[in-house]
Amino acid sequence: MINPKTPASADVPPIWAPGIIGAPTPKIARVRDYWLGGSHHLATDRRLAEQFTLCAPQLPYLVRTHRDFLRRAVTRLVRDGVHQFVDLGSGMPTVGNVHEVAQRLTPECRVVYTDIDPVVVTESRELLAGDDRTAYLHADVCRPEQILDSPELRGLLDLDEPVALLAVDVLHHVPDSAGPAELLTTYVNALGPACQVALSHTCRHEQMLDAIGLYSDIYHEPVPEFAFRSAAEVGDLLTGFEVVEPGLVPIPLWLPDADTEPDQNPEHFSGCAALARRR
Numbered sequence: 001m002i003n004p005k006t007p008a009s010a011d012v013p014p015i016w017a018p019g020i021i022g023a024p025t026p027k028i029a030r031v032r033d034y035w036l037g038g039s040h041h042l043a044t045d046r047r048l049a050e051q052f053t054l055c056a057p058q059l060p061y062l063v064r065t066h067r068d069f070l071r072r073a074v075t076r077l078v079r080d081g082v083h084q085f086v087d088l089g090s091g092m093p094t095v096g097n098v099h100e101v102a103q104r105l106t107p108e109c110r111v112v113y114t115d116i117d118p119v120v121v122t123e124s125r126e127l128l129a130g131d132d133r134t135a136y137l138h139a140d141v142c143r144p145e146q147i148l149d150s151p152e153l154r155g156l157l158d159l160d161e162p163v164a165l166l167a168v169d170v171l172h173h174v175p176d177s178a179g180p181a182e183l184l185t186t187y188v189n190a191l192g193p194a195c196q197v198a199l200s201h202t203c204r205h206e207q208m209l210d211a212i213g214l215y216s217d218i219y220h221e222p223v224p225e226f227a228f229r230s231a232a233e234v235g236d237l238l239t240g241f242e243v244v245e246p247g248l249v250p251i252p253l254w255l256p257d258a259d260t261e262p263d264q265n266p267e268h269f270s271g272c273a274a275l276a277r278r279r
C-alpha cells in the first residue's frame with residue numbers, strides 16, 4: 001500500500017494524484033510543497049526545487065515566509081471570531097494551509113480555496129476529499145464572478161457571518177491592467193460588511209528579478225508575467241481600506257510569534273503584509 005505521507009518516487013503514481021504515470025512535468029505548486037516540508041511532490045519536482053535553491057537560495061525562504069504569515073493571519077482572524085475564508089490563488093492546500101490552521105482552532109471553520117491552474121485544482125481536490133467544510137474552485141482571481149457566484153461558495157459560506165479574504169503571495173500574478181485594487185474592493189464588498197482581507201505581496205527586488213530570470217531558464221513551461229510591486233504600490237492596493245495594527249510591514253514583522261525573533265535581514269525577504277477591513 002502507498003503511504004500518502006511518503007513523497008512519491010518518479011515511478012510510483014502517488015495516491016493523491018493517481019492519474020500521473022511515468023515521469024511527469026514538474027509543477028511549481030509541488031516544488032513549493034517540497035520547500036514547505038510537505039509530502040506532495042515527485043522526484044521531478046524535487047530535482048527542480050534543488051536547481052532553484054542552488055541558483056536562488058532566497059526562494060524557499062520567501063515561500064515559507066508567506067506561508068508563516070498565512071498561519072499567523074488565520075490564527076488571529078479565528079481568534080477574532082472569523083470562521084469563514086476565501087483563499088485566492090491557494091496552490092496546494094498542504095502543510096499549514098488555511099483549513100489546517102483554522103480547523104485546529106475551531107473545527108467548524110470553512111474554506112473556499114481557488115486556483116487558476118487545473119492540475120493544482122485536481123490534485124488539491126484529491127487531497128481535500130472527505131472534508132465537507134472545504135471546497136476548491138478552478139477560478140481566475142481576475143474574474144471575481146467565477147468565485148463569488150459559484151454554487152460551492154454560496155453553499156458553503158454564510159455571508160451574513162464574518163468572512164476573511166486571503167490574498168497571500170498571489171497578487172504579483174495580477175497585472176495593473178487587471179485592476180488589482182478594484183478586484184480587492186469587489187471581493188470585499190461581496191463578502192459582507194465584516195469582511196477583512198489578509199494580504200501579503202512579494203516586492204520588487206533585484207534578487208527577485210534575478211530569480212525570475214533563472215526561473216524561465218530552468219522551468220520548461222511558459223513563464224507568466226509577474227507584477228512585483230514596491231511596498232508603496234502594495235499600500236496603494238489598500239486605498240479605501242483601514243489597515244489594522246501593525247500596518248503594512250515587512251512580512252516577518254507582521255505580528256511575529258512571541259517566542260521567535262523575527263528575521264530582519266532585508267537580504268532574506270522582499271515582501272510586505274497587512275490585514276485590512278472596509279472603512
Ligand SMILES: C[S@@+](CC[C@H](N)C(=O)[O-])C[C@H]1O[C@@H](n2cnc3c(N)ncnc32)[C@H](O)[C@@H]1O
Pocket residue numbers: 029066067070088089090091092114115116117120139140141142168169170173
Ligand atoms: C505563489 S503561489 C501562492 C500559493 C498560496 N497562496 C501560498 O501562499 O502558499 C500562487 C498561486 O496562485 C495561482 N495563480 C496564479 N495566477 C492566478 C490567477 N489569475 N487566478 C487564480 N490563481 C492564480 C498559481 O497557480 C499558484 O498556485
